[in-house]
Amino acid sequence: MDKYFSSRATVRDFRNEDVPLSLIESILEAAMRAPTCGNMQLYSVIVTREPEARRALAETHFNQPAAIGAPVILTICADFNRFSRWCRLSDAKPGYDNFLSFLTATTDAVILAQQITTIAEMEGLGTCWLGTVTYNAARISELLSLPDLVVPVAALAIGWPASTPERCERLPLEACMHLERYRDDSDAKVMELFKAKDEFGPNARFVAENGKTSLAQVFTDVRYPEAMNVEVSKALLDLLRDKKFL
C-alpha cells in the first residue's frame, strides 16, 4: 500500500480461500474508531460467510461476480434500533424515527464502511463495494432479519485478490474542488474535465459494445437509466416508511 492509498483499486476477482473470522473482527474493531455522530455509533455490520447465505445474498446483488466469488460479504446498516432500545431501557424517550436520523445513521454507516475498506486493503485483502445494496434493500432486510430503524446502506465483498486489479481513471482534482463557492463551469470546461474519462480505453470499448455514440449514454441508457432510478427511489422510500424512518 503506497502513501495515501493512491494506487488502490477495486478487486472483483477473489481467490477461493477463506478470510478468518478473527481477521474480520480485528478489522471491524479497528474501524469502529472512525468518527461517528455524537459517539452514538449508529451502525451494525452483518457478516455473511455461510455458503448458502452468501448465495442468497449474492442474488440480491444481481449475482455480480464479486458478490458470488467473495468468501465474505459485509452488509453495513444504518441502525437506530440499538441506540433507541438503550434509551428506553434508561428511562429516556428516543425520537429517532425520522428522516434526519436516517441520514445521520447512514453517514455513520458509510464512514465505517470506508474505514473497513481502508483497513482491509492495508491487510492485503481486496474489496468491492456493492452499489446494488440499495436496489434490493427490502429483500436484503428480510434475508438478514433487520428490525425497525435498521436499513442496509452499504455492502462490501471481501477476499484475497486473485489478480492485480486495473486502476481506472478519475476526474482531475479541479473538477471536484471549489474555492470558497461552487463554481458552475462553462459547457466547454465540463467537456474538458470529462475528456480523460471519455477517452479512457476501456470506456471507449463500452460505448462501442453497447452501440452508443457517447460514454454518457452508457450511463443514462444502460447502467443507471431513469426508469430504474425512479422505481428504486419509490421502493427505497417505501422501505424507509416500513422501517419507521419516514
Add this chain to the structure above:
Amino acid sequence: MDKYFSSRATVRDFRNEDVPLSLIESILEAAMRAPTCGNMQLYSVIVTREPEARRALAETHFNQPAAIGAPVILTICADFNRFSRWCRLSDAKPGYDNFLSFLTATTDAVILAQQITTIAEMEGLGTCWLGTVTYNAARISELLSLPDLVVPVAALAIGWPASTPERCERLPLEACMHLERYRDDSDAKVMELFKAKDEFGPNARFVAENGKTSLAQVFTDVRYPEAMNVEVSKALLDLLRDKKFL
C-alpha cells in the same frame, strides 16, 4: 499514526496556523482514489479558507469551537449536477433527479469525506466532523452557491492540533457485529453493551451537569431531542425537493 488508526481521536482545538492550499489539494487528490459508485464521482468539495467566509460558515455550525478555530472548513456535497451536465452535453438524457440518486451521491460524498479524514490525519492534521451540516443545510447551500442536484452532506474542520485529543469510549465489537443475521439482544444484554459508555467518566459528568438521571436522557432531552429531529427532517426534505432530488 498507529497501525489501523486505532489511536485516532477527533480534534476540536487547533493552532492558529494556516494549512497550505497545496496540502489540501494533495489530500483531496489522493482521497479521490477512494471507491465511488460506477466511477461517477458524485461529489464536490468546497474549501472555505477566507476569514470572513469561515465566520459565516461557522455560524451555520452554531459557532462550535472546532468550526470557529479551524483554518479550513471543507464542505463535502452530494453532487449530481456536474455529471448530469456532462450527460446533456454528450447527447444523453440524465435521470438523476430522484431519491436513489441523492442516496448514491451522499454515499460517494461520505466515502470521500472519510478518506480525506484518514489522509489528513496521516499528515498530522486534526479533523472534526461537523454533524451540524444537516441542521442548516439550506443556509449552507446559499452561502456556498450550490446549484440544483448539489446538497451538503458532510463538513470537516481541519487544522493543526493544539493539544492531544482525548480518545472517547466505544461500544464493544459484539454490540455492532452480527453473524449471518441481525441478532436482537435481550434487554439485559443491551444494558451490558452500553455499560462502559454509561460509566465512562466524562459521560457521568454530563449527566450530573444536565440534571439528568441517565446518559441516554442527555441524548434524548438535550443533544438530539425529538422536536428538533422532526423539524430538521422537514427542512431537509424541503431542501431535497428544492434541489430536485425529491
